[in-house]
Amino acid sequence: MDRRTLLAGAASGLALSLAGRTALAQAKEKVKVGFVFVGPIGDGGWTFQHNEGRLAVEKEYGDRVETIYQESVPEGSDAERVLTQMVLAGCDIIFTTSFGYMDATNAVAAKFPNVKFEHCTGFKRDHANVATYNARFYEGRAVCGTIAGMMTKSNKIGYIGSYPIPEVVQGINASFIHAKKVNPDVTISVVWAYTWFDPAKEADAAKALIEQGVDVILAHTDSTAPLAEAAKTPGVIGFGQASDMANYKPSPRVSSIIDNWAPYYVKRVGMVLDGTWASTDAWEGIAGGEVQVGEITDAVPAEVKAKAMEIHDAIAAGTYHPFTGPLNRQDGSAWLAEGQVASDGDLLGMNFYVEGISGEIPK
Amino acid sequence: MDLLGGINPAVLVASLMMASVPIIFAAIGELVVEKSGVLNLGVEGMMIIGAICGFAVAVETGSPVLGFVGGALGGATLSLIFALLTQFLMANQVATGLALTLFGLGLSSLIGQGYVGVKPPPVDRLDLGPLSDLPVLGTILFHHDLMVYLSIAAVVAVWAVMHHTRAGLVLRAVGENHDAAHALGYHVIRIRVLAILFGGAMAGLGGAYLSLIRVPQWTDGITSGAGWIALAIVVFAGWRPGRVLLGAYLFGGITVLQLNLQAAGARIPVQYLSMSPYLITILVLVIMSADRRRIASAPASLGRTFHASR
Numbered sequence: 309m310d311r312r313t314l315l316a317g318a319a320s321g322l323a324l325s326l327a328g329r330t331a332l333a334q335a336k337e338k339v340k341v342g343f344v345f346v347g348p349i350g351d352g353g354w355t356f357q358h359n360e361g362r363l364a365v366e367k368e369y370g371d372r373v374e375t376i377y378q379e380s381v382p383e384g385s386d387a388e389r390v391l392t393q394m395v396l397a398g399c400d401i402i403f404t405t406s407f408g409y410m411d412a413t414n415a416v417a418a419k420f421p422n423v424k425f426e427h428c429t430g431f432k433r434d435h436a437n438v439a440t441y442n443a444r445f446y447e448g449r450a451v452c453g454t455i456a457g458m459m460t461k462s463n464k465i466g467y468i469g470s471y472p473i474p475e476v477v478q479g480i481n482a483s484f485i486h487a488k489k490v491n492p493d494v495t496i497s498v499v500w501a502y503t504w505f506d507p508a509k510e511a512d513a514a515k516a517l518i519e520q521g522v523d524v525i526l527a528h529t530d531s532t533a534p535l536a537e538a539a540k541t542p543g544v545i546g547f548g549q550a551s552d553m554a555n556y557k558p559s560p561r562v563s564s565i566i567d568n569w570a571p572y573y574v575k576r577v578g579m580v581l582d583g584t585w586a587s588t589d590a591w592e593g594i595a596g597g598e599v600q601v602g603e604i605t606d607a608v609p610a611e612v613k614a615k616a617m618e619i620h621d622a623i624a625a626g627t628y629h630p631f632t633g634p635l636n637r638q639d640g641s642a643w644l645a646e647g648q649v650a651s652d653g654d655l656l657g658m659n660f661y662v663e664g665i666s667g668e669i670p671k
Numbered sequence: 672m673d674l675l676g677g678i679n680p681a682v683l684v685a686s687l688m689m690a691s692v693p694i695i696f697a698a699i700g701e702l703v704v705e706k707s708g709v710l711n712l713g714v715e716g717m718m719i720i721g722a723i724c725g726f727a728v729a730v731e732t733g734s735p736v737l738g739f740v741g742g743a744l745g746g747a748t749l750s751l752i753f754a755l756l757t758q759f760l761m762a763n764q765v766a767t768g769l770a771l772t773l774f775g776l777g778l779s780s781l782i783g784q785g786y787v788g789v790k791p792p793p794v795d796r797l798d799l800g801p802l803s804d805l806p807v808l809g810t811i812l813f814h815h816d817l818m819v820y821l822s823i824a825a826v827v828a829v830w831a832v833m834h835h836t837r838a839g840l841v842l843r844a845v846g847e848n849h850d851a852a853h854a855l856g857y858h859v860i861r862i863r864v865l866a867i868l869f870g871g872a873m874a875g876l877g878g879a880y881l882s883l884i885r886v887p888q889w890t891d892g893i894t895s896g897a898g899w900i901a902l903a904i905v906v907f908a909g910w911r912p913g914r915v916l917l918g919a920y921l922f923g924g925i926t927v928l929q930l931n932l933q934a935a936g937a938r939i940p941v942q943y944l945s946m947s948p949y950l951i952t953i954l955v956l957v958i959m960s961a962d963r964r965r966i967a968s969a970p971a972s973l974g975r976t977f978h979a980s981r
Contacts (some may be wrong), residue, residue: 348780348891466934472941500931500941506895507886509926512690516930519682532788536888537896539790555788643786670941 335583341365342399343377344390346406347505347530354504354530354550354567355379358405358428361569368491368574372581380505383408391416395423401580403573404428406504407473414438423586426576428650429475431656436587441572444593445475446655448565449482449526449629451601451620455563456524457487457494458612459545465524466517468510468534469500472670476528481662482630485525488664490615495666507533518544525560535561545607552602562647563616564602571597590650594624631655636663678931681810683924688811688819689885691923693718693877693894695822697901698915699829699907700873705905706833707866708846708972712768713753715898716775719773721746721875722882723779726791726889729879735794735943739818739879746875747868749775754867758860761976776892794818794884818880820899823916825873830912846970849977859977874898907956910970914956923954 340360349359362375376397381390387409394402395416401424404413409427410430417425417438425438435441456465465487469476482500491616497520499513510529514537517525525546527534532553538546538560548556555561572590579585591596601620604613622628631654633644640660644650659669697714704711724745729738753771755764794816802813833839842862845852847906849859880896882889908914929944937944 349779350783350891352788352890497934498938499930500945502941502945503895505892507888507890507893508693508881508895508897511886512686512927513930513934515686516927516934519679519686519931520934522934531890532888533886533890536790536886553788553789667936668938668940 322523332506335503336400336581338372338374338579339400339577340398341375341577341580342371342391342394342397342402344381344387344394344402344404344406344409345377345379346383346408347379348379349377351505352532352551352553352555353548354525355405357551357567358403358437358569361573364570365573365577367600369577369581373577381409382485383412385412385414388416391425392419395396396418399423401426401577401585407471407475419630424580431588431589433589439576439585439587439589441588441590442475443567444591445565445567446482446630447593447623448601449479449601450486450623451616452526452563452565453483453486454490454616454619455547455608456483456526456606456611457489457491458615459562459608460491460494460524461486461543462521462523463491463493464520464522465494465496465526466514466520466522467496467498468513468525468527468529469498470504470529471502472500472659474656477658477661478655479526479528481658481664484549484665485635485662486619498665498667500670501529503529503531507531508535513538514546532556548602554602557603558605559607561605562607565605566600566602568598568600572641594620595626621656637661638663638665678928678935681807683927683931684811685814686726687920687924687927688815690829690927691919692819692822693881693885693897694901694904694919694922695826695916696877696880697874697898698879698904698919699822699825699912700870701901701905702908702910702912702915703829703833703842703873704866704870706785706838706846706910706970706972707842708849708864708975708977709757709811709867710768711750711753711771711867711870712765712902712975713750713771713775713898714870715894715896716772717746717749717871717874718775718878718881718898718901719779719892719894720749720775721878722893723783723786723878723889724875724880725879726786727782729883730786730789733792735792735883738791738883742875742879742883743872743874745757746878747872749778749872750874753871754864757976758864758867761978764974764976770797772898780891783889783891786834787891789889791883791887794887799873816884817878826912826916833912843970846972849972849975850874853977853979859979863977874901877901904952904956906969907953907960909956909960909968914959918956921955922948925951 345355347355381412403426405428407429410432413425413427414432414434417435427440429442430440467480468483484496501513510533514534525542533555535546538544545562546560552564592612629649631650633648634646635644637643721742725738725742728741729735756767757764796816799813803809845859845862853859904918908918925948
């Protein structure tokens with residue numbers, strides 16, 4: 309045993325004897341929580357739901373937490389500045405709530421090892437103080453896709469994509485697979501808006517789809533504009549995205565995918581408070597309650613609703629995975645064999661359409 | 672009428688006319704402001720204030736017409752702040768305009784707190800009877816709401832006033848050389864304040880069109896840059912009303928076309944489609960203004976502060 313090992317041994321012994329006290333010392337009386345939002349909290353969708361989560365944290369811990377947030381932070385180098393500012397303002401944990409903050413989050417995390425960072429929908433955890441969290445939105449898409457396939461009269465459904473990232477491609481594939489299952493003649497048109505939040509552009513995209521004969525619109529952007537546009541044309545339906553968007557009930561909004569971040573935020577801030585926070589990768593879906601399917605309105609026939617709920621319940625029970633073989637890639641090559649289920653790794657890197665979808669994913 | 676892989680050109684033209692309305696209003700208002708020698712970079716702020724004021728008034732009164740009036744008044748009120756700061760307190764126009772945008776974005780978000788998710792009263796398209804049933808022309812020209820026609824009328828009116836009336840001549844004189852206009856006895860400050868108010872009202876109308884007809888709903892940041900596009904179009908159009916209309920239609924048209932091309936499954940990389948509105952609009956207007964004989968230049972006093980003592 310050389311001197312260094314001896315010293316290390318002594319140090320760890322000391323640490324052990326102090327363990328009880330250290331745990332107490334790490335637990336905090338009060339934490340400051342920062343949120344970085346990609347859109348305004350009044351968007352009625354994605355950012356609105358994250359803000360609901362923030363409010364839930366405040367409600368749960370009362371005086372023991374202080375939250376700050378910044379809205380409409382551009383993805384890219386501006387995000388680094390905002391994050392640094394939040395750290396300097398004394399935040400103990402910061403949630404960055406859009407895919408495009410991935411590199412900025414990791415870069416700032418490297419500089420401030422004592423602050424915890426949580427990045428939403430990303431996959432990079434370069435440092436011990438970075439965690440990632442996501443929700444299995446594609447499970448909700450499977451339910452909506454089923455409704456879409458049964459409800460379309462023109463056999464054309466439309467999908468407004470934001471950016472060509474795996475999360476959105478999963479949504480397109482899951483929607484199409486399940487629409488096709490109940491309606492073999494269905495086709496899907498994808499419009500890439502290249503924005504998360506631009507109501508006018510989202511409305512234009514919906515309008516373009518409707519002009520091309522689409523009568524069911526699925527949106528993967530953050531505002532309620534696609535539903536407002538759908539409401540102008542009788543017979544066109546859509547779904548609430550990220551938030552319930554209940555104002556558009558009973559039609560055009562016939563159901564919705566709700567992101568429920570509150571339990572996760574409450575849990576993670578609690579971990580910072582009692583000193584048990586560690587870097588993890590959370591990816592819950594319908595079963596975990598992070599993804600909820602909003603009320604299916606009476607604008608759809610009972611049998612459609614029953615079929616949709618059947619898929620929903622099977623996913624919730626864990627007996628059905630939305631990406632179950634046999635499934636081929638767009639070019640016809642085999643992806644999943646009969647009964648085979650897609651791995652999480654496959655899903656997180658998904659950059660191809662499944663067979664039957666035309667068009668290319670922008671590179 | 673199916674060209675371009677299933678895109679109906681008549682429907683396309685009709686949508687582009689609708690999509691361009693907010694930019695036309697904002698740009699034609701800004702054109703008048705700049706022609707009077709004032710650079711107001713607060714178009715985005717005035718638009719979004721117009722959007723929320725128009726929306727709030729329409730929801731509270733149930734009348735879209737009053738909503739548009741409210742939107743115009745809201746935009747004009749905000750521009751009054753700009754007028755006070757730059758014309759009477761001699762503040763720097765660029766800085767004040769930028770501040771106006773930031774202020775407008777924040778204030779609109781505050782006013783809009785209670786209006787998220789509310790549906791505005793619907794605006795019907797103008798009933799033009801048998802005209803709307805004409806084959807192609809009916810779809811293109813006679814299937815719109817009143818504001819689409821008003822936007823075109825505004826461009827024509829500004830052109831006519833600017834180039835064929837005494838008032839227009841005075842306005843241009845103030846913008847080209849405010850000292851000379853002042854020496855001739857024209858009230859430079861008063862004319863500029865009126866121009867600024869007009870610009871604010873037009874931007875407000877454009878904003879109200881977004882929140883009442885085009886989207887139609889209120890969400891924070893609804894204009895998302897339309898005001899900046901309007902500003903750019905004024906410059907690239909060489910301060911000519913006709914070209915402002917052309918620029919706005921080009922921009923709106925290519926925006927609509929690229930989305931339709933995507934929806935129709937055209938095999939063009941999406942990146943090129945997405946940048947095409949900006950690229951083509953600027954390119955076309957730059958090429959048009961490259962004509963050396965009729966070079967378009969900014970009003971000579973643009974952005975310069977006027978004080979009668981000098």
